[in-house]
Amino acid sequence: MKNTKARIIAAAANVAVTKGVQNLTIDAVAEEAGLSKGGVFYHFASKELLLLGMVQALVDHTETMVQAHRAADTEAGGWLRGFIRASLAEDAEDVGSIGQLSVGFLTAAANDASLLAPMNDRQPQWRDAINHDGIDPVRAQIIRLAADGLWINDIMGVPVLDAEERAKVIERLGHMTWPDYKEG
Helix, strand or coil: CCCHHHHHHHHHHHHHHHCCHHHCCHHHHHHHHCCCHHHHHHHCCCHHHHHHHHHHHHHHHHHHHHHHHHHHCCCCCHHHHHHHHHHCCCEECCCEEHHHHHHHHHHHHHHCHHHHHHHHHHHHHHHHHHHCCCCCHHHHHHHHHHHHHHHHHHHHCCCCCCHHHHHHHHHHHHHHCCCCCCCC
């Protein structure tokens, strides 16, 4: 069973997706989570802190997935392969739909860029991990940006690729994370 904070975050993400970000209110989140408004305020004293919590949950989930992947894949490029997997994840046991949580990320960005602090603060560590993952750092950053692009397109529902093309791109990105990858 999810803890109450995670339940609230999942409820907020669901409200943002199903009812629209303009309807993401503490009242709507409380109703979705099956809590009183006071119960939500106990964990998140404002809508801004709730949005900040949603961004932090997305960062935490990404790091958890990368670490889990790295436990089994210690080869060069393994951190990046874990990041790709995390970027394309659909669900998290504790906070529900990653797609919905990602909408929370976009909502935070649209409301106040300072709410992206958990993501922004983590970038130096992620950049360092990617740059020291055992493959060409420039190629690694290109792969990371491509994975980010897939993630953004997924959460915004932009059909840049059809399902077959998307699968091929993801497969190629995975191949590109190996040190001996050669184009052609």
